Amino acid sequence: xxxSKLECLLPxxxxxxxxxxxxxxxxxxxxxxxxxxxxxxxxxxxxxxxVILNGQLRTYIVSxxxxxxxxxxxYQDNVCxxxxxxxxxxxxxxxxxxxxEDTNVIIIPSAVLSPLIKKYPKIEAYLYxxxxxRFSDVIWTMQQxxxxxxxxxxxxxxxxxxxxxxxxxxxVTHDEIARYIGSAREVVTKVLKYFVQEGIVTLERGKIxxxxxxxxxxxx
Amino acid sequence: xxxSKLECLLPxxxxxxxxxxxxxxxxxxxxxxxxxxxxxxxxxxxxxxxVILNGQLRTYIVSxxxxxxxxxxxYQDNVCxxxxxxxxxxxxxxxxxxxxEDTNVIIIPSAVLSPLIKKYPKIEAYLYxxxxxRFSDVIWTMQQxxxxxxxxxxxxxxxxxxxxxxxxxxxVTHDEIARYIGSAREVVTKVLKYFVQEGIVTLERGKIxxxxxxxxxxxx
Numbered sequence: 459x460x461x462s463k464l465e466c467l468l469p470x471x472x473x474x475x476x477x478x479x480x481x482x483x484x485x486x487x488x489x490x491x492x493x494x495x496x497x498x499x500x501x502x503x504x505x506x507x508x509v510i511l512n513g514q515l516r517t518y519i520v521s522x523x524x525x526x527x528x529x530x531x532x533y534q535d536n537v538c539x540x541x542x543x544x545x546x547x548x549x550x551x552x553x554x555x556x557x558x559e560d561t562n563v564i565i566i567p568s569a570v571l572s573p574l575i576k577k578y579p580k581i582e583a584y585l586y587x588x589x590x591x592r593f594s595d596v597i598w599t600m601q602q603x604x605x606x607x608x609x610x611x612x613x614x615x616x617x618x619x620x621x622x623x624x625x626x627x628x629x630v631t632h633d634e635i636a637r638y639i640g641s642a643r644e645v646v647t648k649v650l651k652y653f654v655q656e657g658i659v660t661l662e663r664g665k666i667x668x669x670x671x672x673x674x675x676x677x678x
Numbered sequence: 679x680x681x682s683k684l685e686c687l688l689p690x691x692x693x694x695x696x697x698x699x700x701x702x703x704x705x706x707x708x709x710x711x712x713x714x715x716x717x718x719x720x721x722x723x724x725x726x727x728x729v730i731l732n733g734q735l736r737t738y739i740v741s742x743x744x745x746x747x748x749x750x751x752x753y754q755d756n757v758c759x760x761x762x763x764x765x766x767x768x769x770x771x772x773x774x775x776x777x778x779e780d781t782n783v784i785i786i787p788s789a790v791l792s793p794l795i796k797k798y799p800k801i802e803a804y805l806y807x808x809x810x811x812r813f814s815d816v817i818w819t820m821q822q823x824x825x826x827x828x829x830x831x832x833x834x835x836x837x838x839x840x841x842x843x844x845x846x847x848x849x850v851t852h853d854e855i856a857r858y859i860g861s862a863r864e865v866v867t868k869v870l871k872y873f874v875q876e877g878i879v880t881l882e883r884g885k886i887x888x889x890x891x892x893x894x895x896x897x898x
Contacts, residue, residue, distance in 0.1 A: 519817065521825035529817075548810040551817040579799040586806030590768040593813040597739065597749075597771040600820055604860065605741035640824065 460486060460564055467509055467537060470580045478574060485570035491515075491557035497541070498555035504544035506567040507585070510534050513561025517553050517592070518637070527603070527640040530595035531558065539588045542568050545575060546585055603640040611639040612649045613677030616659070620668050628666045680706060680784055687729055687757060690800045698794060705790030711735075711777035717761070718775035724764035726787040727805070730754050733781025737773050737812070738857070747823070747860040750815035751778065759808045762788050765795060766805055823860040831859040832869045833897030836879070840888050848886045 461483055465471050474482065488511070491497050497515070498505070508515070515538055518528045532538045543549045545568055575581045602611055615635055619628045632650065636643045650666065653659045658674050660667045668674055681703055685691050694702065708731070711717050717735070718725070728735070735758055738748045752758045763769045765788055795801045822831055835858055839848045852870065856863045870886070873879045878894050880887045888894055 519821060521821070525825060527820070527824055546807075546810065548807045548814065550811075550814045553817075579803050583799050583803035583806060586803060586810050587766075587768045589810045589813060590766065590806050591770075593809065593816070594768065594770045596813070596816065596820070597773075600747070600816070601739060601741070604747055604823065605745065 460488070463509055463511070463564060464566075467535060468584070470578055470584055473578055473580055474574070482566065482570060482574070486564050486566045488562065488564050491561045491563065493557055493559050493561075496554060496556045498553070500552045503541075504568045505541050506565045506569075506571065507542045507545075508538040508563040508565055510536055510538065511562040511564060513563075514558045515555050515561060515563075516558045516638075517555050519551075520554060526554075526637040527599075528638045529553065529599060530592050532592075537588055538563075539585050540592070542571070542585070544568055545571060546589065548586065549589065599640070608639075608641055608645045609649045609652065610677055611641065612646060612653070613674055615639050616666065616668060617674060617678055620671070626668045626671070628668070629664060630666060631664055680708070683729060683731070683784060684786075687755060688804070690798055690804050693798055693800055694794070702786065702790055702794070706784050706786045708782065708784050711781045711783070713777055713779050713781075716774060716776045718773070720772045723761075724788045725761050726785045726789075726791065727762045727765075728758040728783040728785055730756055730758065731782040731784060733783075734778045735775050735781060735783075736778045737775050739771075740774060746774075746857045747819075748858045749773065749819060750812050752812075757808055758783075759805050760812070761785075762791070762805070764788055765791060766809065768806065769809065819860070828859075828861055828865045829869045829872065830897055831861065832866060832873070833894055835859050836886065836888060837894060837898055840891070846888045846891070848888070849884060850886060851884055 464482070464486075471479070491513070510532055512534050514534070515532045516528055517530055517532070517538075517540055518526050520526050538555065539546070540549070540553050541555060571581065575585075602614070612635060615638055616628065619630070620626055632646045633643045636646045639646070650659065650661060654661060656673065658668065658670050660669055684702070684706075691699070711733070730752055732754050734754070735752045736748055737750055737752070737758075737760055738746050740746050758775065759766070760769070760773050761775060791801065795805075822834070832855060835855055836848065839850070840846055852866045853863045856866045859866070870879065870881060874881060876893065878888065878890050880889055
């Protein structure tokens with residue numbers, strides 16, 4: 459099962475010879491991160507690249523005062539390369555990664571990839587290309603934070619959640635939304651209260667129910 | 679002269695054969711961008727990668743309302759790859775690039791690089807690696823904007839300028855500083871007035887004189 463995943467998701471797979479493929483398969487392993495677990499917190503840690511089987515990981519930065527800003531999330535059938543920054547010396551910033559929900563991953567350890575990178579420039583190209591795709595996500599996040607009003611950012615968050623889960627109820631606290639959109643809890647609470655008045659959502663402890671999808675869309 | 683620059687700055691140069699090196703040299707050309715010229719404004723434009731001979735380029739994003747945020751700058755003996763985004767499909771955002779001062783570059787046109795990229799994965803790795811280095815700059819910029827107070831950001835800007843130019847007088851308007859640090863002109867003016875009171879700088883039309891470097895350093 460790992461073989462077919464890797465074959466399908468790693469564009470350099472077919473360049474490897476039979477022995478290298480076997481070594482890579484032998485070296486990788488599956489693991490589960492429970493919801494909320496912080497699985498990566500600095501450059502020093504370098505477990506390897508992670509193929510997401512299901513669930514999702516969130517990459518974020520934290521200020522000295524503990525304020526978090528989510529940079530991007532990585533979903534099923536995508537590969538997280540920021541847990542292997544020791545393989546990429548062009549990355550000189552620390553990111554944190556945690557599991558947004560229970561998440562199964564295949565880890566390809568850095569020690570297994572490292573000798574292959576030296577032999578195949580294609581692997582290096584793949585790692586940096588994947589990092590650059592996330593770069594695009596970060597620019598988008600940055601544009602949101604810098605240029606969009608808070609109500610629009612909250613609306614986009616709610617819209618993405620109901621579209622992603624296909625469910626009109628979102629289990630999330632105001633504090634969590636603030637961290638996802640890079641704002642303060644007080645601002646999120648203010649925006650949500652306004653959305654309640656407008657009849658777009660109803661609020662319960664730890665839950666938000668979207669009651670008028672059409673109206674919400676107007677804020678995107 | 680171009681040959682020695684490219685040989686020194688392009689890590690894939692020695693992988694090319696003699697014919698390819700000649701083709702590349704024949705295909706590239708030198709040009710000068712006058713201070714303030716916007717030389718790249720969207721994905722549609724794809725002139726090629728630029729080797730900076732002297733001067734500096736600034737890459738930035740612009741909101742719908744015209745607010746600018748500088749993402750990073752590229753200096754002498756560095757290579758700007760964001761003027762060749764058509765070669766990198768992982769980049770899906772539009773950036774603007776302009777010349778901060780009169781800037782001489784060698785342009786290697788996308789059409790010249792494109793066939794070589796197909797043959798040499800190393801070139802693709804180089805382009806994405808260079809993009810990822812800029813990614814690190816952007817994360818730093820983002821941390822500044824999100825997590826640092828305006829006075830610290832202005833102080834860092836002034837410090838970088840006097841260090842870079844080795845001159846205590848900086849020719850810059852408040853509006854330009856605001857754009858560099860991703861803030862508003864009014865905020866910059868307020869911070870500078872405070873710095874005047876503290877005896878750190880004196881202000882003249884379009885110029886800032888740093889009078890107490892030691893004191894300025896305290897704000898970094």
